Amino acid sequence: MRMKKSSxxxxxxxxxxxxxxxxxxxxxxxxxxxxxxxxxxLLSVSAYVFVYRAIGAPEExxxxxVLGGAMVAFWMNILWGMSSQLYWEKEQGNLALYIMAxxxxxxILLGMALGGLFATALRAVVIVGLGSWMFQVRYAIASFxxxxxxxxxxxxxxxxxxxxxxxxxxxLSREAWHLAALAQEPIYLASGFYFPIKSLNFWVxxxxxxxxxxxxxxxxRQLVFPAGDTFGFLSVPVEIGALVMxxxxxxxxxxxxxxxxxxxxxxxxxxxxxxx
Amino acid sequence: xxxxxxxLTLFNIRxxxxxxxxxxxLGWQVESNWTDPFLFAVYSFVKPLSGAAILVVMYSVITxxxxxxxxxxxxxxxxxxxIYVGQLMNGISWAVIDDREHYKTLKYxxxxxxxxxxxxLGRGVASFLVASISVIVTILFGVFFLRLRIDLAQVDxxxxxxxxxxGVNMLAMMGLILGGxxxxxxxxxxxxxxxxxxxxxxFSGAIFPLDVLPPFLRPLGYLMPITYxxxxxxxxxxxxxxxxxxxLSGLNNAQLMGIxxxxxxxxxxLSRSVFRWCERRAKELxxxxxxxxx
Numbered sequence: 353m354r355m356k357k358s359s360x361x362x363x364x365x366x367x368x369x370x371x372x373x374x375x376x377x378x379x380x381x382x383x384x385x386x387x388x389x390x391x392x393x394l395l396s397v398s399a400y401v402f403v404y405r406a407i408g409a410p411e412e413x414x415x416x417x418v419l420g421g422a423m424v425a426f427w428m429n430i431l432w433g434m435s436s437q438l439y440w441e442k443e444q445g446n447l448a449l450y451i452m453a454x455x456x457x458x459x460i461l462l463g464m465a466l467g468g469l470f471a472t473a474l475r476a477v478v479i480v481g482l483g484s485w486m487f488q489v490r491y492a493i494a495s496f497x498x499x500x501x502x503x504x505x506x507x508x509x510x511x512x513x514x515x516x517x518x519x520x521x522x523x524l525s526r527e528a529w530h531l532a533a534l535a536q537e538p539i540y541l542a543s544g545f546y547f548p549i550k551s552l553n554f555w556v557x558x559x560x561x562x563x564x565x566x567x568x569x570x571x572x573r574q575l576v577f578p579a580g581d582t583f584g585f586l587s588v589p590v591e592i593g594a595l596v597m598x599x600x601x602x603x604x605x606x607x608x609x610x611x612x613x614x615x616x617x618x619x620x621x622x623x624x625x626x627x628x
Numbered sequence: 629x630x631x632x633x634x635x636l637t638l639f640n641i642r643x644x645x646x647x648x649x650x651x652x653x654l655g656w657q658v659e660s661n662w663t664d665p666f667l668f669a670v671y672s673f674v675k676p677l678s679g680a681a682i683l684v685v686m687y688s689v690i691t692x693x694x695x696x697x698x699x700x701x702x703x704x705x706x707x708x709x710x711i712y713v714g715q716l717m718n719g720i721s722w723a724v725i726d727d728r729e730h731y732k733t734l735k736y737x738x739x740x741x742x743x744x745x746x747x748x749l750g751r752g753v754a755s756f757l758v759a760s761i762s763v764i765v766t767i768l769f770g771v772f773f774l775r776l777r778i779d780l781a782q783v784d785x786x787x788x789x790x791x792x793x794x795g796v797n798m799l800a801m802m803g804l805i806l807g808g809x810x811x812x813x814x815x816x817x818x819x820x821x822x823x824x825x826x827x828x829x830x831f832s833g834a835i836f837p838l839d840v841l842p843p844f845l846r847p848l849g850y851l852m853p854i855t856y857x858x859x860x861x862x863x864x865x866x867x868x869x870x871x872x873x874x875x876l877s878g879l880n881n882a883q884l885m886g887i888x889x890x891x892x893x894x895x896x897x898l899s900r901s902v903f904r905w906c907e908r909r910a911k912e913l914x915x916x917x918x919x920x921x922x
Binding site for chain 2: 392406
């Protein structure tokens, strides 16, 4: 029997679905991962909530921590499931197969992003739900359409950033692990996962706004908490505009950088190396 | 000869020392030679300082920078010394995964004339050194930039160093328990260390007094040796400030040290039993050299 050969857009879409599939299905099959990925962030969220309670913070801050703790799941997915993914693929010998196959690397990265986004979003919803229930967080959504838009744009920009950085990791070896680990706490700090970003110096906050979660989280906090706008760094429309620009910049950057890095990695013979 | 069940004869002490020494050297190479010294130093400083800075910003936003309040050194020092907990426990236990799955050398290690639990403890030495650098840098940052008041003349150095000594042994025993469990884990190894470290962070009163926890959770904190260890370290460095909190104020330093020593002894016995059981079980299941791609 002759197999139907896909090409062009059809092949691109099939590749995206094929790479997203294991992200979604595989993770749901391993139920214990779901437990760990929900339970672990909840422990951190609880610790920071109790710190705020120990120093007598207003209750709004508890909500900030719960929402920030849920968004940590997306950053972790970007670091370990997107950026360093090509390093893992190289370690396991899959990377050469990806390059050899007649599909686009952008489609593979997009599939990873969509699959990871879906699986992580499920966990984030549960973390917000449980955290809100445990700590009695109250919400007052100012504009639901704006909230959806902010979340969508933040995710597009964030996963665009993940796709872009994954091509850099294409060249890395053992240091990939350490560099991904290095991008945890400093980003938690700079992006204001556990406090309003307005608390930082203006220019530090502006610099941190290059990470899409910074503005996304700030805008979401303004939109879902009763006194959220008093803690906002920039106004929500400005943050939406900035997220649109970041989305375009990171997606374009991902395409350009991936093409360049792939050529470089092939030229330097680093696609199959494992410098353990 | 079963490597994990050596008796302490002179010959075997040599094996233990050799296992420990070589593993320490190997651990240091693995931890540090992935990059140049500059980037390694940045890596060693930036992570702990960022973790501390999150708490400092949270604290200063709420208290408007009141660093003279006793709760500040409580939080800051607890967080700084907690670096040892994550690093040591993970350093020892993650060596199992590193050797088994990353370098794929665990089977060779098992066939070599070394004592494996001692080897794992040796692998933790590098983590201890890296953690020590991070702790010192974090505390110095607090002293120079955040008005963290540590009067060197007032520090109870004997209490400090004896607490460090007992605490490091206690953490090593806990790491060995985790290492034993790691021998049996095939796909959950990634989460285990993080889960234990996060749980201990929450329940040991590292960054807030245990009284802040809901009453039904507090007993968990009292069962953890880390709770007493951190209290002793705080008392040795900033004595009166640390004793201002009611959680353990009914206990004097000798009582705290007694509890810490007793719990360390319990964990030492537990680690021996748990590790031997896990090791035997891993051999029976044939997972001692399993590769699961993390």
